[in-house]
Amino acid sequence: AAVAIVQTAKGQTIQKAVPENAIYEDPTKKLGTLAGEIGTRSPFVKSVKKPSDISSRSPLQDFYGIITPSDLHFERHHAGVPVINPNKHELVIHGLVEKPLVFTLADLKRFPSVSRIAFIECSGNFRGGKENLTPQEICGLTSQSEWTGVKLSTLFREVGVKPNASWFLAEGGDAAVMTRSIPVKKGWEDSIIAYAQNGEPIRPEQGYPFRLFNPGWEGNTSVKWLRRLELSDTPYYTREETSKYTEPIKDGKFRIFSFDIDARSIITFPSFPQQVEKGWIEIRGLAWSGRGKVVKVEVSTDAGKNWQIAQLNDPILDKAHVQFRHLWQWKGEETEILSRVTDETGYTQPTLKQLFEARGNDGGYHMNPITAWQIKKDGKVLFKPETFK
Amino acid sequence: AAVAIVQTAKGQTIQKAVPENAIYEDPTKKLGTLAGEIGTRSPFVKSVKKPSDISSRSPLQDFYGIITPSDLHFERHHAGVPVINPNKHELVIHGLVEKPLVFTLADLKRFPSVSRIAFIECSGNFRGGKENLTPQEICGLTSQSEWTGVKLSTLFREVGVKPNASWFLAEGGDAAVMTRSIPVKKGWEDSIIAYAQNGEPIRPEQGYPFRLFNPGWEGNTSVKWLRRLELSDTPYYTREETSKYTEPIKDGKFRIFSFDIDARSIITFPSFPQQVEKGWIEIRGLAWSGRGKVVKVEVSTDAGKNWQIAQLNDPILDKAHVQFRHLWQWKGEETEILSRVTDETGYTQPTLKQLFEARGNDGGYHMNPITAWQIKKDGKVLFKPETFK
Amino acid sequence: PKVLADTVPSSFGYGRNATQAEIDRLDIDVRPDGKGLPKGEGISAKGKVIFEEKCVACHGAGGIGGPNGSLVTNKTPTDKRREKTIGNYWPYATTVFDYVRRAMPFNEPGSLSNEEVYHLTAYLLNANGIIDEKDVINAQTLPKVEMPAKNLFVPDDRKGGAEIR
Amino acid sequence: PKVLADTVPSSFGYGRNATQAEIDRLDIDVRPDGKGLPKGEGISAKGKVIFEEKCVACHGAGGIGGPNGSLVTNKTPTDKRREKTIGNYWPYATTVFDYVRRAMPFNEPGSLSNEEVYHLTAYLLNANGIIDEKDVINAQTLPKVEMPAKNLFVPDDRKGGAEIR
Ligand code: HEC
Ligand code: HEC
Ligand SMILES: [Ca+2]
Ligand SMILES: [Ca+2]
Ligand SMILES: [Ca+2]
Ligand SMILES: [Ca+2]
Ligand SMILES: [Ca+2]
Ligand SMILES: [Ca+2]
Ligand SMILES: [Co+2]
Ligand SMILES: [Co+2]
Structure with missing residues (x-):
């Protein structure tokens, strides 16, 4: 150039x-x-995202800190990214409310606003099975932004949500007219109608001009390009919460409305296809939980036999990616390095084996197990694929 | 399109x-x-920056939250933005050290890393004098990023800074070969050699591939495109710390080596050229201090007669922009709205008049006074220019 | 100077009232109890014709084995993992109507008439062996269709804490 | 499993030793005590010639009133605010050499030889009435030049807290 x-x-x-x-x-x-x-x-x-037909994965191994550059935020959509004219796009709230209302983007921005740094992770965010996988390929369907918008509770008060409203349908204005049923309780707690991301208007891929944002919940519930909320006394059992985003557990049963993102961590450095040298290595990674704050990350440099407490980099925020770091002196031995996070509820990230013991081994959504990297004698780093089924 | x-x-x-x-x-x-x-x-x-020959101002009035989108980070440089090949660019540390060393970008990334969300403000960040000024024009030479890099103290240990080293020269690899003298004490305290910004490599305009970052200090000291640090027992009195970045105080004297950014706040909404409507208005703005954390922001909606405590949005970080918000019911009266911040040292943002009383009224660098917006009967918002000299 | 405190209002008054007409224009969802189903009806035979024209390229002949996934349960399964389909995995028949109307065909979303969606729904339910060939699908009959997968699903029992679930 | 703790090393060993040659190539700064000044020397008359060729377009005839700012103190000031120049605002003469060598001319930075910079420094000091026309500027004489603005500057006395400074 x-x-x-x-x-x-x-x-x-x-x-x-x-x-x-x-x-x-x-x-x-x-x-x-x-x-x-x-x-x-x-x-x-x-640095670029890795696109497939239906999604595009964030290059976690290239990131520094806890903010995902907005144009590298992962994408997942069910009918592509719509081009939306903000002057023609509105949010209607109706159903079990005293006063059905329509809000323009300008209306939403007038309400008291709130900002929070938090992650969004797709609950289908796990790939394994072979050695040559990068963090991006293993779990690149998670990203973090500073989201700004109006609390859904503020809008609930404005429309007067009726006492018998227990769920609401969130509907997007994309070509899939994407829908999810969300408990009203979440809306009173911490849902946001977000119109900004990392200081600027939300990017088209993330829901421009506004989206629902349910902190800590599986990404699909944070409906993008939001156009409608209908308050109801029952969930809708939409395609996205029945055919998709349900997962097998034991005894031939499947979990439905599984919203929380289980605590997870991943070492992003060193990782495939990097090669390390003997000497001091700062092991780095990200940890998060959909249930609250990260309280501890442990790192093992001997394939899980011993664990050491990693350093957490401030700020440590609720339902947010946190950076962890651990200094390790590698002397050239073949080994495996792993991380595991514990969140404020006391949940500790399990192994894949433990998850299978608990749920059966059919895989599916919400697979957030410990992942290990093999360090070879020559310094090559390979993902450790674990066998199942 | x-x-x-x-x-x-x-x-x-x-x-x-x-x-x-x-x-x-x-x-x-x-x-x-x-x-x-x-x-x-x-x-x-x-949303775009507002360029002049020598700088480009961030559109503060367009921002949400505390992160500045990286491509809207203000620019200030003295010979343009260089195109630097990271494979040919190195950092040399020499002078009063035991072991002069050269570091590549890859070397710097191997050291223990640190990330922090913090602002950079140019100490020349004040424009006034007329009513039709936007926040971008008044003080758009401040921006905030999550910076990642290696602590300078880590590198100081690596080269073995000698006990008699009291200052260091930081030199850029741009066409101005920009230099500033910095007390070694700052380097031991919290300076960073930053190579990343908001999750990605530092942008060319912000110093790619790496820059010095002195948290809380006037932006010019955070030398970009850094190529050399020389440890010394005296400052160098470079052109940027004598002819520029010095400012008049009383008795015909001028301040030199004035590093700290005084606490400041500005209301970014409502602001010129917006027009408000009667009813509830969420007054929004940013507050920061180069001396530590913001502890309080007060807002007056009656031209400074009464002050109310504004809400601060988490996270409230050290030497960082913080968002404040204050709900106000405007009934159509002509008035002025203002904000003032207090930092953890107990410093409260003064009026321009108070600054002039303390320093004389010649203006210059480090002018961070309270700024007021006039609200006209028809809802027009105008900057309130204050007269001096 | 004194410190005052403004009160937070119970209503801000932003936005405008939604008219029933504009709600109706957007309110395309269908609930399991049938709320939201429009007038009209459909039968499998007519649905088959539409399916063969508009859907078969992506979802396969008879709704089995297309590049974008099977919709119909394969009665002669190979040894590979069984695909999840309307017949073996969808708990409510209303979801078929709701989803096809809002999102299909993928390359021409929102192009089907209500009548066409009723026909396609009838076809997909019949092809999955859930209704008879002659059954008429409409706002009254669709919510009553009992789906094989109705009792497959259990609510999330994860709740944080030490236990792995 | 046990919890272990690695110790932090006193040296990581990254980077390579800087040779004196590569330090010398980059080390272009000049301190007030003259450290860093190269061999060579200059006189005002020769500096004037170079200035008129390479600088005058931006800094004005005789260093006064150009589009990029005056370098020379105007002895017949108009009533507008006095410009800050080398003659009335720069505390050390070494800074003139240092800055011109690293950054000027703006459109061809780093193009001047050390000799040219010495000449220009002599010229600018003389034009500001600080040295005589015949004075030779070199590594020995430059640090000794007493600047009018030497005692203009005071260290920062701001220190946070309630007081406004
Ligand atoms: C151009 C390709 C294409 C055409 C034509 C098409 N589909 Fe689809 N169909 C898809 C894709 C892709 C998906 C998955 C969408 C997503 O990402 O969620 C899908 C999903 C579906 C599903 C949900 C399947 C499940 O298991 O969740 C149904 C039902 C469906 N289509 C019905 C139809 C019908 C009926 C038609 C014709 C009227 C049709 N499709 C035409 C591509 C197509
Ligand atoms: C193409 C325009 C241009 C030319 C030619 C030019 N300069 Fe400059 N000069 C500038 C600009 C612009 C600045 C301010 C740079 C900055 O942004 O810091 C400057 C600044 C200076 C300063 C610092 C002034 C102060 O008060 O801080 C000196 C000294 C100087 N120039 C000397 C020279 C000399 C000597 C030459 C010729 C060898 C020269 N300049 C040629 C544009 C020019
Ligand atoms: Ca997304
Ligand atoms: Ca900058
Ligand atoms: Ca409805
Ligand atoms: Ca399927
Ligand atoms: Ca030197
Ligand atoms: Ca000047
Ligand atoms: Co789920
Ligand atoms: Co200063």
């Missing part, structure tokens, strides 16, 4: 075009690009 | 091109764009 030639408002500044191979020779001898309206990303940075 | 036609990896999906005027008709009847590698921004979102 050739350096752009930029002129000042007054036409003063002169940056000569330079031959391609001279570009990076000595930046101290070449006037740089002047201040612009929109910042750029270095052409040397090549 | 016409909807992009996207095909799946398997070539399955068909999105017909539609005439421009049909695009936003009914998104529920048109398959959306499939998941991609990089997220997008809605074409309806038009």
